[in-house]
Amino acid sequence: MDDPRQQPSETAPIKLRPEIANAAVYQQGRPAPEGGFKLSSNETPFPPLPSVVAAIEGAAETINRYPDSAARGLVRRLAAMHHVDESQVAVGPGSIAVLRQLVTAVAVSGDEVVYAWRSFEGYPSVMTLNGPTSVQVPLGADGRHDLDAMLEAITDRTRAVLLCSPNNPTGTVLTHDEVERFVASAPSDVLIVIDEAYLEFVRDEDAVDGLALIADHRNVVTLRTLSKAYGLAGLRAGYAIGDPAVIAAVRASGLPFELTTVTIEAAKAALDARDELDERIETIVRRRNGIEAGLIDQGWHVTPSQGNFVWLPTGDDTLRAAEILERHGIIARVFPEGIRVTVGERESVEPLLTATAEIVRGLEV
Ligand SMILES: Cc1ncc(COP(=O)(O)O)c(C=O)c1O
The missing domain is CATH 3.90.1150.10 (Aspartate Aminotransferase, domain 1)
Structure with missing residues (x-):
């Protein structure tokens, strides 16, 4: 097992x-x-798509040089795709790494991060590495987040709340209305991460759209990955979209050169092949x-x-x-x-x- x-x-x-x-x-x-x-x-x-493999082969020719530390070409592409400013996009080697940067930006030992449980098994590891205490709020019997209980779990020590929709492993989504109510009730200085790793597979029209929330709520960030629908799990690329000041903090919490040239070029090719x-x-x-x-x-x-x-x-x-x-x-x-x-x-x-x-x-x- x-x-x-x-x-x-x-x-x-x-x-x-x-x-x-x-x-x-x-x-x-x-x-x-x-x-x-x-x-x-x-x-x-x-x-992998042939165009992605070709991009990888092309990028391989240049690996004696460091990658573009800020992965600007990829950031530009993602910003255009989501109709946001480049200052609103931070990329990293997998969305779990971007999540770690988000948590690094807001929480230290003694702080708390609230999330539903059971959810993505990477969350506890991120907290262990960064220091904050995991506050795990049990899912309801229907396998969905218990948002009322999660609101109640927020204390003065809470620095972030993670909402996973669709939730890994139960597959359930949060509705846009319920997340909007949650965000309106939560303190506006607490980071709210909407982890939408499986967004591309969602067909429920009532499901939350994290991107639509960030315009009105500066503390909300949507977390996305190229590991699932884009098929790049082995290359490691993920990103966050949010308020420019929050995204600047995410970038400041990462190391330079985390995305390789091969990953950057393959990610751009995968986005082009949507x-x-x-x-x-x-x-x-x-x-x-x-x-x-x-x-x-x-x-x-x-x-x-x-x-x-x-x-x-x-x-x-x-x-x-x-x-x-x-x-x-x-x-x-x-x-x-x-x-x-x-x-x-x-x-x-x-x-x-x-x-x-x-x-x-x-x-x-
Ligand atoms: C809900 C959720 N978030 C984040 C991740 C991490 O994805 P990655 O780091 O490959 O982008 C996963 C991976 O399974 C996931 O299920």
Whole structure:
């Protein structure tokens, strides 16, 4: 079983910061077995586009030189795409790195960062590295953020609130109206990050649009990634959009040269290929909806997913369920209370639904 909270076992010969000595090691999704499917990391099953590979090859010719430290070409492209000023965009090596910069900019040890739980397993690691205390507010029974409880969890020590929509791993979205009410009720000097890593797969028209909120709320930042719909997980590129003063602080919290020339050029090529990528995104959305319909037919009580993954609420039966999935060649992300399965290759759907049919027969749902 994947255990994201696995502890390092070696005793270090030097004096470590206690939070680092006790830190959980991020546990990556396991590789697929021979003939099986790796559906554990919410990656795209499609290979890189030829135009992206060509951009990588072109950039490879220049790697004796440092990259553009500010990745200006990429920032310009993102700003144009989102109709914002370049001063409103900060890029980094993956959105988790940008999130770390955001947290670095606002919080130190003794401060608090509020987020829903269960949510993206990278959040606790960011807090451990930066020092603030994680205040985890349990999801509601419907797998959605409990925004009232999150508001109540905000104290004088709160420096940031993370809202994840669609939520990883439950797939549920926050509505625009409820986030607008939340932002209006939260202190305006607390950073609110709307993590929209899976935005491109969202088809619910009521879902929050982080970008639309930043114009009226200077403390709101939307966090995006090129790892999912854009298919660049292996290159590491993510970005934040927000108020210029907040974005300046994010940039000040990063190191120079974090994005390589190869990543910058590949990211620009991927953004240019959005039409081609849209077809792939639609394929994944249709596949997700098909899997979800299949699960409901089998008797599963699924939370409606708007991401490129589905959530199996297997509860106490999780280990048995993971074994059945694995027997059918499916490597998924196993949590104590359920299993997240990425929407992957077309050929993975049949073994997945065969496995879930077997699992649900033994579940009390
Ligand atoms: C909700 C969420 N946010 C952020 C990330 C980090 O993405 P990356 O660092 O690859 O941009 C992930 C990755 O799975 C995620 O699920």
